[in-house]
Amino acid sequence: MQPATGSHQYTARMELLSSNTTNTEDQIHHLLLILTHIKQFNNHVEDVLEEASLKNRENVEELVFALIPLIQDLIRTFCEKINRTTETLKPTLHLLNRIQDTFQDLSSVNEPIKYICEVSQILKNAAKDLDQAKEKLNLTTRNKDTVREDENSNLTDKLTSDETEGPINNKEVTRTTESPELKVNLSENKESLLNAQMGETDNTVISDTNDQCYKTDSEEETNQTLEQMERNNNTSLDEEQTYRVDEHMARNQELNDKTDYLQEYRGKKEKLMDISATEITLNETTVNISPEYLADSGNWTYKEYTVEVEGEDEEQLACFIKAPSFVLQSLKCRFIDEISSLVVSDGEELVSSVLNISSQEADLKIPFPISISIPFNSHYRGSYKDVMVKTIDEKLQASYLTPNSLDGYHGNHKGSFSEIKVYKLGTFSVISCLKKENFTVPRKGLSLKLSVDSRISLTYPPGCLSSSVIVQFKVQPIDTSLISLLKVKHDIYHPLVSSSPLIHMKQPSTQVFHKPVTVFLPCPPNPEKKKGGDDSDKRASSAAASKATGNHQIRAVSASVRKHGDNPSEFLKLLALKEDQWIVLDDIVVKNVQNGIVSFEMSEHLQSFIIVRLSSAMDAPHLIKFIHSLEFAIHSTMVNVVLYKRKDNFHNIIVELVPSKELNWEISALTETGYTGPPEPTEAIALQEGDQIHFQFCGNISASDGTESNETYRLTFHSQKMHRISFDLSVVDEFGNYSSPHYKGTVAFYRVSKEDIVTSYKTGQSTDSSLRQRSPVCKLPITLPKVEKYISRPSSTKLKTRDPGDLLWDSVLKWLARELSEDDASELFLSLPIQRSTVQLVRLKNPDNLAAQVYELLSLWKKRLPTSTDKFQLLARHLNKIGRSDLVEQMKLKWESKISLTANR
Numbered sequence: 001m002q003p004a005t006g007s008h009q010y011t012a013r014m015e016l017l018s019s020n021t022t023n024t025e026d027q028i029h030h031l032l033l034i035l036t037h038i039k040q041f042n043n044h045v046e047d048v049l050e051e052a053s054l055k056n057r058e059n060v061e062e063l064v065f066a067l068i069p070l071i072q073d074l075i076r077t078f079c080e081k082i083n084r085t086t087e088t089l090k091p092t093l094h095l096l097n098r099i100q101d102t103f104q105d106l107s108s109v110n111e112p113i114k115y116i117c118e119v120s121q122i123l124k125n126a127a128k129d130l131d132q133a134k135e136k137l138n139l140t141t142r143n144k145d146t147v148r149e150d151e152n153s154n155l156t157d158k159l160t161s162d163e164t165e166g167p168i169n170n171k172e173v174t175r176t177t178e179s180p181e182l183k184v185n186l187s188e189n190k191e192s193l194l195n196a197q198m199g200e201t202d203n204t205v206i207s208d209t210n211d212q213c214y215k216t217d218s219e220e221e222t223n224q225t226l227e228q229m230e231r232n233n234n235t236s237l238d239e240e241q242t243y244r245v246d247e248h249m250a251r252n253q254e255l256n257d258k259t260d261y262l263q264e265y266r267g268k269k270e271k272l273m274d275i276s277a278t279e280i281t282l283n284e285t286t287v288n289i290s291p292e293y294l295a296d297s298g299n300w301t302y303k304e305y306t307v308e309v310e311g312e313d314e315e316q317l318a319c320f321i322k323a324p325s326f327v328l329q330s331l332k333c334r335f336i337d338e339i340s341s342l343v344v345s346d347g348e349e350l351v352s353s354v355l356n357i358s359s360q361e362a363d364l365k366i367p368f369p370i371s372i373s374i375p376f377n378s379h380y381r382g383s384y385k386d387v388m389v390k391t392i393d394e395k396l397q398a399s400y401l402t403p404n405s406l407d408g409y410h411g412n413h414k415g416s417f418s419e420i421k422v423y424k425l426g427t428f429s430v431i432s433c434l435k436k437e438n439f440t441v442p443r444k445g446l447s448l449k450l451s452v453d454s455r456i457s458l459t460y461p462p463g464c465l466s467s468s469v470i471v472q473f474k475v476q477p478i479d480t481s482l483i484s485l486l487k488v489k490h491d492i493y494h495p496l497v498s499s500s501p502l503i504h505m506k507q508p509s510t511q512v513f514h515k516p517v518t519v520f521l522p523c524p525p526n527p528e529k530k531k532g533g534d535d536s537d538k539r540a541s542s543a544a545a546s547k548a549t550g551n552h553q554i555r556a557v558s559a560s561v562r563k564h565g566d567n568p569s570e571f572l573k574l575l576a577l578k579e580d581q582w583i584v585l586d587d588i589v590v591k592n593v594q595n596g597i598v599s600f601e602m603s604e605h606l607q608s609f610i611i612v613r614l615s616s617a618m619d620a621p622h623l624i625k626f627i628h629s630l631e632f633a634i635h636s637t638m639v640n641v642v643l644y645k646r647k648d649n650f651h652n653i654i655v656e657l658v659p660s661k662e663l664n665w666e667i668s669a670l671t672e673t674g675y676t677g678p679p680e681p682t683e684a685i686a687l688q689e690g691d692q693i694h695f696q697f698c699g700n701i702s703a704s705d706g707t708e709s710n711e712t713y714r715l716t717f718h719s720q721k722m723h724r725i726s727f728d729l730s731v732v733d734e735f736g737n738y739s740s741p742h743y744k745g746t747v748a749f750y751r752v753s754k755e756d757i758v759t760s761y762k763t764g765q766s767t768d769s770s771l772r773q774r775s776p777v778c779k780l781p782i783t784l785p786k787v788e789k790y791i792s793r794p795s796s797t798k799l800k801t802r803d804p805g806d807l808l809w810d811s812v813l814k815w816l817a818r819e820l821s822e823d824d825a826s827e828l829f830l831s832l833p834i835q836r837s838t839v840q841l842v843r844l845k846n847p848d849n850l851a852a853q854v855y856e857l858l859s860l861w862k863k864r865l866p867t868s869t870d871k872f873q874l875l876a877r878h879l880n881k882i883g884r885s886d887l888v889e890q891m892k893l894k895w896e897s898k899i900s901l902t903a904n905r
Contacts, residue, residue: 075130082126093117099470302373303328304411307335310706317413318355322371330361336427340716341690341757342396343429346635347476349689350718351387352376352418352430359425369421373406376416376430379720383452384477386435389420391428396758403430432720434474434504442468450475453501455522455597464515469507476502478610480524482633486626493626495618497570498524500598500611502634507605516601523598523611526570571617574600575627577608582627584620637719638684641693641749642666643780644675650784651730653703655747657693657715657723660684682749682778687717690754694771700736701745701782703727712768714752729784742783748776809862809871812894817854819887825854827882832861 096116302322306315318333335353344350352374359366378387389401403418410417418430439448445462452475478499487493500521572590576583590600590611598611610627638660645653654675658666663681670676687693693715697703705713705727715723731743750771760767820828829839834857842860846852858875865871872895876888 075133079130082130089116300324301328302411304413305331305333307333309335316353317375318353319357319375320373320410320417321357322373324367327364327366327370330359330364331357331425332360333357337716339761340429340718341692341754342761343390343392344431344690344718344754345398347434348390349432349720350429351378351432351720354427354429356427357425366425368423371419371421372428373410373417373419374428374430375410375413376418377720378416378432380432384435384475385432387418388431388433389418389428390431391426393426396761434476437473439471439473440468441465441471453477453522455520456501456503457520459518461515461517464513464517465511466514467511469511472506474504476504476634478502478630478634482630486629486633490629492618492622493629495614495616496626497526497613497615499613499630502608502610502630504608505606509605511605513603513605516603518599519602520593520597520599521611522596523572523613524596526613526615571614572598573612573614573618573623575610575612575623576606578606580607582624584623586620632686635688636686637688637717639687639717640681640684641778641780642670642681643679643747643782644670644677647674647676651728652726653729653782654724654726655695655713655715656725657687657717659719679780679782682780685751685777687751688754689719690716690757692716692752692757692767693749694752694768695747695749696771697745697747697782699745700732700743701729701784702732703729712771729782731784742785745782745784747780747782749778749780750774751777808895810859812891813855813858813862814851815894816887816891817851817858819890820854820884822850824882824884825850828854828878829857831878831881832857834861
């Protein structure tokens with residue numbers, strides 16, 4: 001019999017899962033009914049024991065012995081559930097062992113597989129223990145009638161002979177009911193432990209590393225305690241059956257001992273029930289899973305955690321955590337964005353803050369798993385991208401959790417949230433990465449299409465693989481603008497026309513292809529190519545293509561398309577990554593199948609591959625250089641550094657990293673919020689996710705960001721997050737730059753790659769020490785205006801700087817400035833001995849006020865003249881020179897009138 005295909009297997013599994021889900025719901029409902037009845041019986045027994053007397057002795061016996069069938073039903077239901085679960089896990093364990101044998105290089109799955117095997121063993125042991133308990137209960141049921149007859153006879157004889165011994169009768173009733181109650185409590189304790197283990201199994205998230213996998217430490221100790229209780233309980237049953245009334249003194253002592261034992265057991269029971277969690281350890285990490293998790297998790301509440309951020313007026317939302325209230329009160333959250341460069345890997349983009357969650361109490365028992373909802377903001381979403389939650393430890397070992405992404409309101413906050421269940425506190429962040437697609441390829445073969453792009457398909461023929469394998473795909477789309485940019489920068493890439501997406505493929509390296517695999521990829525045609533053929537041929541090709549429904553039909557149509565549409569001067573080349581080295585596979589023929597679809601046959605496993613379309617021949621070394629440049633361009637973003645200052649306070653500036661494609665929009669936004677240049681933004685810089693820009697202030701200007709004084713500041717680049725720091729500028733030497741109207745400084749920017757940051761973190765060395773050996777990628781000038789200082793003097797030492805004549809001249813010059821037109825002013829400035837640079841500077845200071853410009857220039861001209869010069873006659877001569885003798889007459893009248901007013905005073 002041939003194995004079922006992947007789609008048939010998936011359908012069968014979904015049907016089995018649906019039926020199992022229905023059965024599980026029925027069994028859970030049945031278990032809840034049984035437990036409800038047991039709880040009611042326990043309450044009745046406790047009420048009767050509080051008023052133990054002769055009249056309710058029979059009620060006690062009926063209640064206690066009625067519990068035995070319920071316990072038997074409970075054990076039988078649990079055994080059926082556990083046995084069914086164990087049988088289901090058998091093929092899973094077989095497949096996991098095959099995965100270990102096949103994927104020998106994937107060491108990260110060893111711990112999860114080991115954990116699943118331990119869970120299976122725990123279930124087997126639990127089923128065995130329940131079977132033993134069931135046999136003991138059956139034995140108790142068979143001896144029930146004998147026990148009742150012996151006890152009734154003994155109690156009757158005793159009551160006849162010693163009617164006044166009330167305390168002894170009470171002890172008899174207590175002792176008679178003790179053993180069944182112990183049985184019930186023992187079964188309930190086993191049930192709680194089993195629920196804890198099943199809850200752990202159902203809620204465990206298996207990640208890329210060992211952080212989410214745990215094994216039980218205290219299980220054996222707990223089982224030994226319960227088995228000891230069972231042995232003591234069985235001993236008490238045997239003693240009850242062999243009890244004799246005529247041995248009154250010995251029996252009275254025995255009753256006292258049993259009563260003490262019952263009190264001691266009840267104390268142990270309360271102590272066990274007060275334990276908030278069962279400790280489970282893996283990889284030297286202890287976690288706690290509450291036995292009451294499944295029953296009480298519905299009553300947990302969400303708590304909102306906020307964090308204060310420097311430079312922000314309001315606290316920023318950190319996360320929501322769902323847990324018991326005593327846990328929520330002990331947890332604390334903080335942002336550690338300074339290590340964001342260490343969080344992201346190749347092809348990943350950070351879309352949230354880096355969040356650290358820890359406990360304020362070292363011995364806090366947390367009933368894992370708890371739910372954490374982390375806010376994030378992803379600007380670019382599409383079918384190729386996926387959102388994951390990433391955790392890292394101090395050794396930078398990462399694990400990934402698949403979240404439930406929520407859009408909308410969470411509490412009073414609206415946005416996007418990633419909700420996960422965790423078994424360990426630590427450092428969390430939300431990242432955007434390429435979507436992974438996994439397929440199981442059987443020996444029978446498989447034809448598959450990727451969901452991210454249905455144009456990408458692979459056909460594994462029957463007998464291609466010797467055994468079933470799991471294949472993983474990731475698709476990196478290539479923007480045509482990247483190729484155009486590379487062609488502009490490098491002339492050797494001019495023959496490039498287009499390329500297919502970059503396909504990343506992962507499968508067992510030990511599996512060889514016995515038959516070639518056919519791969520179909522989209523590769524856009526040359527837009528400048530002229531398609532040949534008349535209209536009838538084109539219609540025939542189109543009609544044939546519309547009838548094609550499978551891969552074989554596509555090959556049949558390709559002949560007619562190639563006949564009229566192919567350009568014999570075009571070349572299709574396959575580039576592949578093998579053993580971490582890019583090579584050009586010239587021996588593999590790439591064919592045009594349809595307009596924009598190409599295919600080739602793959603005879604061996606390739607880590608990554610891409611097809612490029614060329615308009616002319618291109619040698620292999622240049623193609624290899626191109627793919628390296630393309631990989632760098634895919635993970636790089638062109639960024640500009642913006643340094644703007646506030647219009648109302650030049651001492652306050654912001655430094656920001658802005659993607660080049662968003663530069664115009666960001667400058668407009670900054671202008672609206674009150675920021676302006678100069679300086680202008682820097683030239684574009686290529687940065688990758690996690691790279692940092694370090695910068696220093698040099699010259700006569702220093703800066704502070706409100707924290708401790710630093711010589712070097714840094715901005716970490718993440719393509720989907722804002723990167724901005726606000727500074728307050730100050731002057732280093734107020735007497736410096738004496739020949740300039742401004743204080744001057746420079747900001748030097750250096751690029752530090754993510755690899756250098758990781759190396760610095762592991763070695764413990766600072767990256768700032770190596771900046772002197774680096775060359776800055778850009779520099780920006782900064783200036784601060786000089787402010788004339790006002791010196792306060794005593795009244796006796798104050799100098800009179802202006803006389804009445806100066807006030808008279810100010811009045812006349814202001815009047816003259818208002819009377820001159822723009823052309824008159826230009827001619828007057830050319831006539832007066834005023835430097836052109838001075839005229840330009842004054843015009844820049846007052847670009848929209850001509851009168852102010854004329855007044856300031858005339859005042860400068862007057863101040864530079866010697867004191868003995870007749871300024872009035874000299875100014876009148878220049879006015880006559882430009883043809884404004886009328887103003888000279890009016891100026892004389894004003895001058896004489898002002899003098900006469902001054903004399904009268």
